Amino acid sequence: MDTSIWAKMKTQPLLSVRDLSKFYGGRIGCAEVNFDLFPGEVLGIVGESGSGKSTLLSCLAGHLAPDRGEVIFATSEGPRDTVLMAEAARRRLARTDWAYVHQNPRDGLRMGVSAGGNVGERLMAVGARHYGQIREAAVDWLGRVEIAADRVDDRPSAFSGGMQQRLQIARNLVTGPRLVFMDEPTGGLDVSVQARLLDLLRGLVREMGLSAIIVTHDLAVVRLLADRLMVMKGGYVVEQGLTDQVLDDPQHEYTQLLVSSVLQV
Amino acid sequence: MAVSPGECLGLVGASGSGKSTLMRMIWGNYLAASGSIMVGDVDVAKAAPREIIALRRGTLGYVSQFLRVVPRVPTVDVVAEPLLTLGVPVAEARGRAMALLAQLNIPERLWSLSPTTFSGGEQQRVNIARGFVHPYPALLLDEPTASLDAVNREVVLSLIEGAKARGAAIIGIFHDEQARARMCDRLVDVTQFTPKAVQ
Numbered sequence: 427m428d429t430s431i432w433a434k435m436k437t438q439p440l441l442s443v444r445d446l447s448k449f450y451g452g453r454i455g456c457a458e459v460n461f462d463l464f465p466g467e468v469l470g471i472v473g474e475s476g477s478g479k480s481t482l483l484s485c486l487a488g489h490l491a492p493d494r495g496e497v498i499f500a501t502s503e504g505p506r507d508t509v510l511m512a513e514a515a516r517r518r519l520a521r522t523d524w525a526y527v528h529q530n531p532r533d534g535l536r537m538g539v540s541a542g543g544n545v546g547e548r549l550m551a552v553g554a555r556h557y558g559q560i561r562e563a564a565v566d567w568l569g570r571v572e573i574a575a576d577r578v579d580d581r582p583s584a585f586s587g588g589m590q591q592r593l594q595i596a597r598n599l600v601t602g603p604r605l606v607f608m609d610e611p612t613g614g615l616d617v618s619v620q621a622r623l624l625d626l627l628r629g630l631v632r633e634m635g636l637s638a639i640i641v642t643h644d645l646a647v648v649r650l651l652a653d654r655l656m657v658m659k660g661g662y663v664v665e666q667g668l669t670d671q672v673l674d675d676p677q678h679e680y681t682q683l684l685v686s687s688v689l690q691v
Numbered sequence: 692m693a694v695s696p697g698e699c700l701g702l703v704g705a706s707g708s709g710k711s712t713l714m715r716m717i718w719g720n721y722l723a724a725s726g727s728i729m730v731g732d733v734d735v736a737k738a739a740p741r742e743i744i745a746l747r748r749g750t751l752g753y754v755s756q757f758l759r760v761v762p763r764v765p766t767v768d769v770v771a772e773p774l775l776t777l778g779v780p781v782a783e784a785r786g787r788a789m790a791l792l793a794q795l796n797i798p799e800r801l802w803s804l805s806p807t808t809f810s811g812g813e814q815q816r817v818n819i820a821r822g823f824v825h826p827y828p829a830l831l832l833d834e835p836t837a838s839l840d841a842v843n844r845e846v847v848l849s850l851i852e853g854a855k856a857r858g859a860a861i862i863g864i865f866h867d868e869q870a871r872a873r874m875c876d877r878l879v880d881v882t883q884f885t886p887k888a889v890q
Contacts, residue, residue, distance in 0.1 A: 464741055621762040628761065632776060650761050654740045668740040670720040677722065 446495035454661035455481035468638045470652030478661035479641045487607045488516045525598035529610035531590035542578040567596040588619035606638040699861040701875035704882045719743040752827030758814045767802040770820040791820045811838045832863040
């Protein structure tokens with residue numbers, strides 16, 4: 427491989443966010459957010475409840491319309507502002523290049539459809555029609571998230587919380603997205619189940635070269651998953667940088683408070 | 692200060708004089724207020740996060756005193772991970788990890804367990820294995836022989852000698868005076884960099 431071409435590719439951002447703001451009436455959802463995300467990077471967004479991190483994620487993923495700013499995604503046809511895109515084009519991105527992992531797996535799964543059907547449905551949405559191949563891909567992905575092949579015909583309602591979350595991840599990643607949005611992916615899970623999920627996510631990010639934006643309030647999770655960190659307070663990004671630099675040598679007094687508030691085990 | 696390929700520079704100075712701070716600034720988890728820190732052609736003091744991540748991936752290794760890992764991940768995978776991020780095939784990465792764990796006298800029955808429950812000396816050796824599994828051209832070593840017995844200390848010192856012989860530039864903090872004398876070609880007293888109180 428020509429390394430110079432590779433280096434050049436790597437220096438083109440996958441996502442460029444400029445001056446992104448969202449207001450709820452007179453209140454600030456998030457304001458003046460700027461960052462670039464590069465291929466293969468994992469960005470963590472931390473902050474307390476009400477800091478604007480979930481609003482920001484929703485604006486980035488096209489679930490909420492921002493009041494101002496640009497969200498430029500490197501589509502296969504070149505960089506496009508997803509805020510200005512037609513709804514149909516944005517939906518197509520959400521089915522192909524993007525994935526969204528909800529905190530509650532029930533929001534991201536179809537609870538009345540089998541595990542295999544949940545994974546296969548995403549494939550069919552992008553045009554797969556061969557039943558045998560769809561089922562094969564579904565079983566393969568269930569294996570990759572450590573769900574036994576004999577559970578493929580079971581409904582997610584029969585799964586534990588940790589299994590449901592892994593199924594949601596399989597459903598999201600089966601189409602080979604380039605950018606994954608995750609809202610508190612390990613929230614609500616037992617710590618031992620969290621650890622397994624973290625290991626799984628790290629492996630998938632590495633093997634698939636995924637970029638990801640992870641919203642969480644858990645600093646231990648971002649230390650292990652995120653390359654970079656943004657700290658939000660009152661809708662604004664107060665600090666951003668390399669994850670271990672922000673956590674080990676925080677510059678903003680709010681980040682210092684956040685880091686020093688963590689219980690040591 | 693500067694370090695050449697194949698050279699080991701020791702940081703000395705009383706506790707609190709800034710040895711670890713200086714080392715963390717080179718690693719990039721402490722922010723430099725001014726100046727420059729060149730590792731190859733990357734200035735850590737000014738580099739973007741992704742440039743520092745790329746630097747840590749292939750060029751700059753770090754053996755810290757703390758082991759930070761995803762809980763429940765087997766020791767062999769913890770040690771192999773730096774190679775996997777470089778794209779080394781899984782079987783080869785695990786093979787190299789196992790060879791290093793054996794060399795560092797970590798019993799084979801522990802390889803499939805998470806290192807989070809290991810003793811201090813065992814965790815230290817897992818950290819060392821992670822730092823030496825890839826031949827980084829530059830290495831930071833923070834007390835690599837602390838909490839080790841004589842046999843394992845000797846193994847670690849020979850690993851450091853091997854890294855020097857292949858041309859690695861090393862900066863180390865050694866409280867173990869004999870180890871320091873044997874490993875370091877030069878010493879830098881960081882007290883000279885410590886801010887002085889203004890009268």
